[in-house]
Amino acid sequence: MSEHEYTPKSKAGKWFNDRLPLLTLGAHLTDYPTPKNLNYWWTFGGILTFCLITQIVTGIVLAMHYVAHADLAFASVEHIMRDVNYGWLIRYIHSNGASMFFLAVYIHIFRSLFYGSYKSPREVIWIIGLMIYLLMMAAAFMGYVLPWGQMSFWGATVITNLFSAIPLVGDSITTWLWGAYSVDNPTLNRFFSLHYLIPFLILGLVVLHIWALHVPGNNNPVGIDIKKPSKDTVPFHPYITIKDAFALLVFMIIFAGFVFFTPNVLGHSDNYIPANPLVTPAHIVPEWYLLPFYAILRSVPDKLGGVILMFSAIFILFVLPWLDTSKVRSAVFRPIYRQFFWILVIDVLMLGYVGAMPAEGIYLVLARVGTIYYFLHFIVVMPVVGYLEKTDPIPMSISEPVLTGGAEPSLARKVNDKV
Amino acid sequence: MSKEEKKVNRRDFLFTASYTVGAVGVGAVIWPMIDQMNPDKAQQALATTEVDISSIEPGKSITVLWRGKPIFIKKRTSEEIAEARAVKLDDLPDPQKDEDRVKEGKDEWLVMLGVCTHLGCVPLKDKGDFNGWFCPCHGSHYDVSGRIRKGPAPTNMEIPKFEFVDSNTIKIG
Numbered sequence: 001m002s003e004h005e006y007t008p009k010s011k012a013g014k015w016f017n018d019r020l021p022l023l024t025l026g027a028h029l030t031d032y033p034t035p036k037n038l039n040y041w042w043t044f045g046g047i048l049t050f051c052l053i054t055q056i057v058t059g060i061v062l063a064m065h066y067v068a069h070a071d072l073a074f075a076s077v078e079h080i081m082r083d084v085n086y087g088w089l090i091r092y093i094h095s096n097g098a099s100m101f102f103l104a105v106y107i108h109i110f111r112s113l114f115y116g117s118y119k120s121p122r123e124v125i126w127i128i129g130l131m132i133y134l135l136m137m138a139a140a141f142m143g144y145v146l147p148w149g150q151m152s153f154w155g156a157t158v159i160t161n162l163f164s165a166i167p168l169v170g171d172s173i174t175t176w177l178w179g180a181y182s183v184d185n186p187t188l189n190r191f192f193s194l195h196y197l198i199p200f201l202i203l204g205l206v207v208l209h210i211w212a213l214h215v216p217g218n219n220n221p222v223g224i225d226i227k228k229p230s231k232d233t234v235p236f237h238p239y240i241t242i243k244d245a246f247a248l249l250v251f252m253i254i255f256a257g258f259v260f261f262t263p264n265v266l267g268h269s270d271n272y273i274p275a276n277p278l279v280t281p282a283h284i285v286p287e288w289y290l291l292p293f294y295a296i297l298r299s300v301p302d303k304l305g306g307v308i309l310m311f312s313a314i315f316i317l318f319v320l321p322w323l324d325t326s327k328v329r330s331a332v333f334r335p336i337y338r339q340f341f342w343i344l345v346i347d348v349l350m351l352g353y354v355g356a357m358p359a360e361g362i363y364l365v366l367a368r369v370g371t372i373y374y375f376l377h378f379i380v381v382m383p384v385v386g387y388l389e390k391t392d393p394i395p396m397s398i399s400e401p402v403l404t405g406g407a408e409p410s411l412a413r414k415v416n417d418k419v
Numbered sequence: 420m421s422k423e424e425k426k427v428n429r430r431d432f433l434f435t436a437s438y439t440v441g442a443v444g445v446g447a448v449i450w451p452m453i454d455q456m457n458p459d460k461a462q463q464a465l466a467t468t469e470v471d472i473s474s475i476e477p478g479k480s481i482t483v484l485w486r487g488k489p490i491f492i493k494k495r496t497s498e499e500i501a502e503a504r505a506v507k508l509d510d511l512p513d514p515q516k517d518e519d520r521v522k523e524g525k526d527e528w529l530v531m532l533g534v535c536t537h538l539g540c541v542p543l544k545d546k547g548d549f550n551g552w553f554c555p556c557h558g559s560h561y562d563v564s565g566r567i568r569k570g571p572a573p574t575n576m577e578i579p580k581f582e583f584v585d586s587n588t589i590k591i592g
Contacts, residue, residue: 154540158556161539176453180462182487182539190456278482278489280540282555298557303537303573359557 028214033233034240035220037398041115042218043247044108045210050248051101052206056199058094066146068192070185073148074274092263098140099266100255102289105133114341116329117219123321125212130317132205139198140287142191149271150281156183156191158284162297165307182277222398223330232398283358291355292348296374298359299367309371316378323378325386333392340381347373462486467592469584472528480544482533485591489533489541490579491552492589495563500526502550503564513574517564520578530581530589531565537572552576 006027008014017023065084067076080087109129112118118126145156160177164170179186217228226232234240258266266288270281286294296313300306316323331338351370357363468485472492475481480493495503503517521529533552535542540556547553547560549568554561559570566575581591 154556158538158540161537164539176457178458179456180458180487184462184487186456186459186462277484277487278541280542280555284540284556298571301571303571306571 030235030237032214032236033217033229034236035218035226035398036232036234036239037220037222038218038240038243039221040243040247041107041111041221043244044104044111046244047104047248047251048101048108049206050251051097051104052199052202054097055094055101056203058090058097059196059199061090062094063196066192068146068189070148070188070275073146073188077147089259092259094143095267096255096258096263098143099258099287099289100251101136102140104251105136106289109133110345113344114331114338115219115221116223116324116326116331118321119324119329120321121216122213122219125209126321127318128205128209128212130314132202132209134314135198135202135205137290139195139202140289142195142198144271144287145188145191146195147271148188148275150273150275150279151268151271151284153183153275153277154280154284155286156187159286160187162307162310165304167304219329220398221330221332222395223328223332224394224397226398230397285356288352288356291353292351293355295351295355295367296371298355299364299371313371313374316375320378320382323382325383326389326391328391328394333394334385334389335392336389337382337385340377340385343373344377347377467590469588469590471588473587477527480529483591485579490591491529491531491533491544491565491576493529493544495527495529497527499550499563503562506562506564506566510568512567515566515575517566520564520566520575522583525583528589529563529565530578530591532577532579534576535559535572536567536574536576537570542576 006024008017008023013023062080065076065080065087067073077091080091082088084090112126112129141155141159145152160174160183163177164174166173175181177187178184179190217226220226229235268285273281285291293310293313297306297310300309326334326337328334331341347370350366351374354363354367354370359367465486468483468490470481470483470490470492472481472494475492475494477494478496478499480491482489482491484490500517506517508514508516518526520531521527533541535554535556537554537557537559540554542552542554542559542561544552547568549560549562551563551565551568552561553559554570554572557571559572560568561572561576562568564575565578567573579591581589584590
């Protein structure tokens, strides 16, 4: 695990460490050699850990006051908002925390896409990360159902009905998910149970995610393999911890801005109307972080086709390390891919926007164009550009362009800026 | 390893037998864990509902709840029935005659599950391009017989099992 043997100084510490090497683990995490040129896009791992812990702590507290019953859930959430001491604060942190969690995870994923962090030898880190992302979506969806408002109820109805598109067994699966013949009290009960479980599954996967990261070590903005430890690395503590802490602080300011000034801006007002199985709200939209996938679902004029395409949009990411044929990791040295990367970012943002709009007219056209480009990017652009692209020269080490002035001054400056 | 050892021996038999019994045991434990999520006896007990339909005026409809889902009960006017029957089957994505969606001799009564067959929203009445229902979620249009005409829904709105107990009462389920 560690590059050098660690021996605790105290006798008691040594006695304990011989039986359970927790102190060795602690020393490994502290000394862990990290590339010295990590920029602020690399601080989102720490930010996401903070988000997960925040959701777990506030969630456990909310569960002490919440009642998972179709007749009582809505009132118990209002009880939390009005009666429970600081209940409003804890609930607003939890509900906005979900949005902040997704904001951070999307930046983290796009960081990975830009700097090629998903490529060999980090495929397993990437795949575990996607599994965490899938569980996050499941947890967020079920959490949104718990207040049992109109959006909760109809969101749950629409999403569970996605499974009814499966030929032959679809209806049985949907009924099985519901535990009734529609979204009803049994559905709410099981969603609550699973909503409580999933964060701990995520926590377990986060441990694996970090473990898998510590085998090859961090990728870095230059994207080259580095010797560890060397003059290209710094110990994780205090160099990275202090940078992570600063970024976290900025993140928390934005987070607090939402919680204290616009706590409901990311939600939907219809969810303050109690669930009514007889009336569907005029305009159903999912939470913002699911909108691009919702746009893909609606862009297909066929029920099964839409569902398949929506799930494919996520699962195609699992094979990304094998679709990308370029040996160069970082888009800093990939002039063509870099431009497609930004087109993808714009494409996903556009899909998110049209996902919030009614599925008709120009929005439907944009959704279809966006969906087609999304898949083209991964199936065609990534393999083809990887073969054809002439990449820029790559430095031998992180320090080289800085110390020698570099063969290419522009490159040296670029790297220098990030140190 | 010599070739003789590759023969099926007592130990292989014991392994296979143990794995088989083990697999049956695991299955026997897993099935209750899966089946507990299916609708329970209390849910199944709500399977029938009786509705008094005597107060519905021609051209009007009511919505009742059956197994947690809305049921539309519409007393159609003769013009509406004629309109539904004038539609050519070729114009329907899910071809079905209006006659097959109502009880014989009770042609005015349309009793159907008020659930859009796309993703389960409740369509709005007297809306859409076909004088029937319109689903606000993803834009499916249904006609006066509850048949899908336009939009992403794959099939017509479902007709539940129901019967006339007497001329003023129907039993759904």
